[in-house]
Amino acid sequence: MAKAATKTFGILTSGGDCPGLNAAIRGVAKAAYGIYGMKAMGIMNGYKGLIDGNVKPLKPEDVSGILTKGGTILGTSREKPFKVEKGADASIVEKRLEAIRNTYNKYNLDCVVVLGGNGTHNTAALLKKEGFNIIGLPKTIDNDIYGTDITFGFHSAVDIATEAIDRLHSTAHSHNRVMVIEVMGHTAGWLALYSGVAGGGDVIILPEIPYDINSIAKHLKARAKGGKPFSIVVVAEGAISIEESGMSRKDLKKKREAGKFPTKGYEIAREIEESTGMDVRVSVLGYQQRGGAPSPYDRVIATQFGTAAAELLNDGDYGKMVARFNDKITALPLEEVAGRLKMVPSDHILIKDARDVGTCLGD
Ligand code: F6P
Numbered sequence: 276m277a278k279a280a281t282k283t284f285g286i287l288t289s290g291g292d293c294p295g296l297n298a299a300i301r302g303v304a305k306a307a308y309g310i311y312g313m314k315a316m317g318i319m320n321g322y323k324g325l326i327d328g329n330v331k332p333l334k335p336e337d338v339s340g341i342l343t344k345g346g347t348i349l350g351t352s353r354e355k356p357f358k359v360e361k362g363a364d365a366s367i368v369e370k371r372l373e374a375i376r377n378t379y380n381k382y383n384l385d386c387v388v389v390l391g392g393n394g395t396h397n398t399a400a401l402l403k404k405e406g407f408n409i410i411g412l413p414k415t416i417d418n419d420i421y422g423t424d425i426t427f428g429f430h431s432a433v434d435i436a437t438e439a440i441d442r443l444h445s446t447a448h449s450h451n452r453v454m455v456i457e458v459m460g461h462t463a464g465w466l467a468l469y470s471g472v473a474g475g476g477d478v479i480i481l482p483e484i485p486y487d488i489n490s491i492a493k494h495l496k497a498r499a500k501g502g503k504p505f506s507i508v509v510v511a512e513g514a515i516s517i518e519e520s521g522m523s524r525k526d527l528k529k530k531r532e533a534g535k536f537p538t539k540g541y542e543i544a545r546e547i548e549e550s551t552g553m554d555v556r557v558s559v560l561g562y563q564q565r566g567g568a569p570s571p572y573d574r575v576i577a578t579q580f581g582t583a584a585a586e587l588l589n590d591g592d593y594g595k596m597v598a599r600f601n602d603k604i605t606a607l608p609l610e611e612v613a614g615r616l617k618m619v620p621s622d623h624i625l626i627k628d629a630r631d632v633g634t635c636l637g638d
Contacts (some may be wrong), residue, residue: 280385280589281313281589281591284307284315284384285315285330285384286303286333287318287321287324288300288321288347288350288390289322289352289354289389289391290351291351291353292345293427293431293565294431294565294566294569295427295431295574296390296427297346298427298581299390300333300347301578302579303588304338305335305338310589313585315333316332316384317330317331320350321352321354322356322395325375325387326356330381342574342578356398356401375402379407386408387408388588390412393415393616396411396596397614399613408594409609410584410587410588410594410595410596412427412581412596412597413580413596413598417463417466419463420596421615421617422617423596423597423617424599424601425576427569429469429573430576431572432459432565436474436509439474439560448505450554451505452505453551453553454555454557455508455510455543455557456509456510456540456560457510457557458470458509459512459564459565460511460512460513461482461511461513462618463483463617463618463619464482464619466511467480467481467510467511468626468629469625472625474509477507477634477635478495478507478509478635479508479629479635479637480514480637481514481637482513485520485638486516490635491546491550492547495547510540510543512539513539514543514637538559544557576599580599583604583606584597594609595607595609596609
């Protein structure tokens with residue numbers, strides 16, 4: 276067998292946590308030890324640990340029994356090494372890069388494997404440009420990472436959100452109410468779309484399709500007239516109205532901050548009350564979508580991504596993100612992923628399917 280390009284690698288988890296992170300850590304580490312005889316070093320709390328040198332050996336016993344564990348045994352953060360905070364001097368970035376170099380050298384890291392979302396991969400692409408060996412695994416409940424059909428964490432969040440939606444049907448029906456459930460997804464609406472269809476949502480509102488409250492009201496009133504004065508409205512936290520879609524990001528941010536509603540779900544609930552006179556209640560699912568044990572599907576995809584990363588380590592094929600594309604496990608250069616998002620396209624088959632079963636998409 277050709278000499279492994281990687282003897283020792285670091286591994287870190289970055290950004291929002293999700294079910295499946297530990298399954299992915301396990302996949303990388305077990306394959307790296309078992310097949311390639313590599314040494315793994317756990318880097319604590321995302322890129323912060325890489326800067327601070329907060330590193331500890333990741334031994335086989337550390338990754339045993341973690342396949343079904345939620346969260347991440349390595350901790351995480353949203354540290355951005357290339358960000359120059361307001362009032363900080365630009366030299367702060369070079370100082371952080373120097374610190375990262377020291378960590379690579381101190382622990383003889385041939386490469387660092389990062390498990391994260393869009394922000395994590397943007398940083399990974401910049402570190403690659405600075406000459407660091409790095410490999411990415413796509414993680415997020417939002418499923419909005421470019422270049423991969425799926426991210427681990429997404430299916431578990433769909434399961435959690437769908438179970439919550441299922442429970443809301445009975446209370447909506449008993450009280451003849453409109454129940455608005457807000458799910459995560461501040462930019463892309465994959466989670467709202469999949470859980471909305473799976474949970475039989477009557478209305479599904481995505482950030483990609485600015486909503487017209489009059490269309491929503493018409494749909495809800497028609498349901499009531501047809502003998503169903505109860506409905507489920509699934510809203511992505513990043514949903515915007517038609518009026519808001521014409522605003523600049525800055526103005527939208529100002530409006531949100533000045534707004535009297537804690538989140539979009541409450542704002543839409545008030546708009547529905549005012550335009551239909553119906554009784555409306557709100558349920559914001561929040562961080563439950565990121566907690567607990569990974570679904571079996573996420574355990575599988577996380578394991579597949581992990582073992583694929585171990586192979587890239589062995590081949591010295593650095594600077595890539597592992598992905599599943601057209602049902603194949605593959606890898607693409609980090610610079611192709613960075614700065615891009617995978618939004619729900621307006622012609623996505625699931626949008627057509629939702630409309631075909633009479634779901635209102637807010638337009
Ligand atoms: O990116 C995943 C995500 O869960 C989003 O869906 C959500 O808006 C965001 O993270 C919450 O970020 P934080 O965990 O920093 O509050």
